[in-house]
Amino acid sequence: MNLIINGKPGVVAEECRTVADLLSRPEWSFRLVIVERNGEIVSKEHYGSEILCEGDRLELVHFVGGG
Amino acid sequence: MSFFEPLTRLEQLPYGSLWQEYRVEDVKRALLKDRPDEKDLQALLSPAAESCLEEMAQRAQRLTRSHFGHVMQLFTPMYLADFCVNHCTYCSFSSIYDFPRKRLTPEEIRQEAIAISSTGLRQLLILTGESRRDSPAAYVKECVEILHEYFSSVSIEVNPLSTEEYRALREAGVDGLTLYQEVYHQETYRKLHVKGPKRVYRNRLDAPERGCQAGFRSVNIGALLGMYDWRQEAFMTAMHARYLQDKYPECEIGLSAPRFRPYLGEFNPESDVTDRALVQIILAYRLFLPRSGITLSTREPASLRDHLIHLGITKMSAGVSTEVGGHTQDGGTPQFEISDERNVQEITDMLQAAGLQPVFKDWDLLKLQA
Amino acid sequence: MLDPLVIGGITLSSRLFIGTGKYSRNTLIPEVVSASGSQVITVALRRVDPESQDNIISHIPSHMTLLPNTSGARTAEEAVRIARLARAAGLGNWVKIEVINDQKYLLPDNLETIRATEILAAEGFVVLPYMSPDLSAALRMQAAGAAAIMPLGSPIGSNRGLRTTELLRILISEVDLPVIVDAGIGRPSEAAEAMELGASAVLLNTAIATARDPLLMAAAFREAVAAGRKAYLAGLGPVEETAVASSPLTGFLK
Numbered sequence A: 001m002n003l004i005i006n007g008k009p010g011v012v013a014e015e016c017r018t019v020a021d022l023l024s025r026p027e028w029s030f031r032l033v034i035v036e037r038n039g040e041i042v043s044k045e046h047y048g049s050e051i052l053c054e055g056d057r058l059e060l061v062h063f064v065g066g067g
Numbered sequence B: 001m002s003f004f005e006p007l008t009r010l011e012q013l014p015y016g017s018l019w020q021e022y023r024v025e026d027v028k029r030a031l032l033k034d035r036p037d038e039k040d041l042q043a044l045l046s047p048a049a050e051s052c053l054e055e056m057a058q059r060a061q062r063l064t065r066s067h068f069g070h071v072m073q074l075f076t077p078m079y080l081a082d083f084c085v086n087h088c089t090y091c092s093f094s095s096i097y098d099f100p101r102k103r104l105t106p107e108e109i110r111q112e113a114i115a116i117s118s119t120g121l122r123q124l125l126i127l128t129g130e131s132r133r134d135s136p137a138a139y140v141k142e143c144v145e146i147l148h149e150y151f152s153s154v155s156i157e158v159n160p161l162s163t164e165e166y167r168a169l170r171e172a173g174v175d176g177l178t179l180y181q182e183v184y185h186q187e188t189y190r191k192l193h194v195k196g197p198k199r200v201y202r203n204r205l206d207a208p209e210r211g212c213q214a215g216f217r218s219v220n221i222g223a224l225l226g227m228y229d230w231r232q233e234a235f236m237t238a239m240h241a242r243y244l245q246d247k248y249p250e251c252e253i254g255l256s257a258p259r260f261r262p263y264l265g266e267f268n269p270e271s272d273v274t275d276r277a278l279v280q281i282i283l284a285y286r287l288f289l290p291r292s293g294i295t296l297s298t299r300e301p302a303s304l305r306d307h308l309i310h311l312g313i314t315k316m317s318a319g320v321s322t323e324v325g326g327h328t329q330d331g332g333t334p335q336f337e338i339s340d341e342r343n344v345q346e347i348t349d350m351l352q353a354a355g356l357q358p359v360f361k362d363w364d365l366l367k368l369q370a
Numbered sequence C: 001m002l003d004p005l006v007i008g009g010i011t012l013s014s015r016l017f018i019g020t021g022k023y024s025r026n027t028l029i030p031e032v033v034s035a036s037g038s039q040v041i042t043v044a045l046r047r048v049d050p051e052s053q054d055n056i057i058s059h060i061p062s063h064m065t066l067l068p069n070t071s072g073a074r075t076a077e078e079a080v081r082i083a084r085l086a087r088a089a090g091l092g093n094w095v096k097i098e099v100i101n102d103q104k105y106l107l108p109d110n111l112e113t114i115r116a117t118e119i120l121a122a123e124g125f126v127v128l129p130y131m132s133p134d135l136s137a138a139l140r141m142q143a144a145g146a147a148a149i150m151p152l153g154s155p156i157g158s159n160r161g162l163r164t165t166e167l168l169r170i171l172i173s174e175v176d177l178p179v180i181v182d183a184g185i186g187r188p189s190e191a192a193e194a195m196e197l198g199a200s201a202v203l204l205n206t207a208i209a210t211a212r213d214p215l216l217m218a219a220a221f222r223e224a225v226a227a228g229r230k231a232y233l234a235g236l237g238p239v240e241e242t243a244v245a246s247s248p249l250t251g252f253l254k
Helices: A019-023 B004-011 B015-021 B024-031 B038-045 B047-068 B106-117 B137-147 B163-171 B186-192 B201-205 B207-214 B230-247 B275-288 B302-308 B344-353 C026-036 C076-088 C110-122 C135-144 C165-174 C188-197 C214-234
Strands: A002-005 A008-011 A034-037 A040-042 A057-065 B071-081 B123-128 B153-157 B174-178 B193-195 B218-222 B252-256 B294-296 B315-317 B357-359 C005-007 C010-012 C016-018 C040-047 C065-068 C094-097 C126-131 C180-182 C201-204
Touching (some): A019 A034, A034 C076, A057 C076, B004 B201, B071 B153, B123 B137, B137 B163, B201 B207, B207 B230, B218 B230, B275 B294, B275 B302, C026 C214, C065 C076, C076 C094, C076 C110, C110 C126, C135 C165
Parallel strands (some): B071 B123, B174 B218, B252 B294, B294 B315
Antiparallel strands (some): A057 C040
């Protein structure tokens, strides 16, 4: 499935069906990630039920150091 | 929210002992602060401050000159009508006195305006007694429209009006509101205002705030000193001024320190406000509210006024008559006796000799075309 | 023990807010937290970079109140979007609004900041707007529902100290909200000065993060902030004005 993650096109395996599946991948899993899907914030309790679709635009953000 | 809420808290303070608690050090600290607080104000009004008057005066003069310059605003009152439905025990216009009442006609107003403006004055304060029948807001509005041909600034000192009435007057060209609470102490207020709508304390207390909301450029308040303990009355007045100033930064809040004057009746003031006390009050006002205008009336004798102009006063009346039509007619009843009877030229000369520029006109209200 | 400061329903005993940027290593953060005694800490929000392995949240002790900023926002709408994302993390509802259009001096845009304050306060955020010290703007932020205002002492990261003292003094006396001096404080003496003026707290990041010994500097700021606050509460002695020889003004009162 083709997704646009943080502005970059990427391909994820077919078994990666939900936001929760995506976030369980090693590059995201250890962080507190906030997800915006097609411009809407996905609340945490919906990660498991939010089904990803071909062409979805996802923003994955997290906290970094700042003043 | 109105000043009534803070006032309710301030009324609970232990005035019996409070003034005695302040020491000279408290006064010295207070008088050098950039923004004195409530307790500093109490210190400045306390007996301990009596020995610091010279220091307070020096600082008050510096503050006044740095904020206002070496100038003195001049204005004069014009009495439009002396019909009154109230009985206030201290006032000559009280409804219980039997004298021929008068209300100026448009033509008489014009004559008065010509007489006053020929002295050079362009700032006018118009006054009426309280009578919704004989001098309603609509009458005042009509007068203002005539007076604007002769004066650049017209302020009103009339009975409390509604926000809507104030707004209509502002639109007619009134730029300032003067309204004295007379007495902040509620029990005394009830005692002095025996009859009439003026008995409603709260309506009067909230009127300056309604004036701010209606958009007057300046709102001037005061307590008639001598009606109740002067320290407490001056304290409430200054707190009221700061409340308005904090809440309506777009409005110039000014203060007056009128001392009770003899009048037609036989009322005796309850609290003796000596010259020394009056000076202390004016200085406390100046130090507590460095940017507020302070008005001094002709109630005070010339000899005293000549000294007070250096202590924080920014505005004074000149060429005053407190009778309806007093600038062109004889035989009226003055609202109170004035002490300083000098004409505008004499006041001008006195100010100039004292190094102050008299200001006859501060601004012109421009009517914006729609 | 200082008098407590209450913001957004949270009672704080420390009046020193710290940041999490610019540290040589993020493992210093918990130590700085403990040395500074701080209870509020700022973070920023960025897209996740798969290359970087660090997670700033794991370095922040759980008792801290998190203050996400909206850095990067150039309009009110962008600030609002960032704030909503930050709240979706589930770590509280505080936000430091930071809207900066000026890339030369990094000075905040008060107008956009007021707009963002209005929107976010209405959505239930505890809003702390970073602002240029301007009275009208501060009063509008207050009316818009800000929980505190955060005027700058001098431009961000400049370490130039308090250059806006006169304006800060006015804000402190006129605004009925806690005034937290943010940005520009480089030295503990400057933090103390802000507190002596009557600021409710100070926020700083660079001064601690870039010190040779951040822990020692954090401790220094902790003491300076406490000293400044105590001095303010104690009531500073009057500064005697130079005596002016002038004729007495009250000589007529005999």
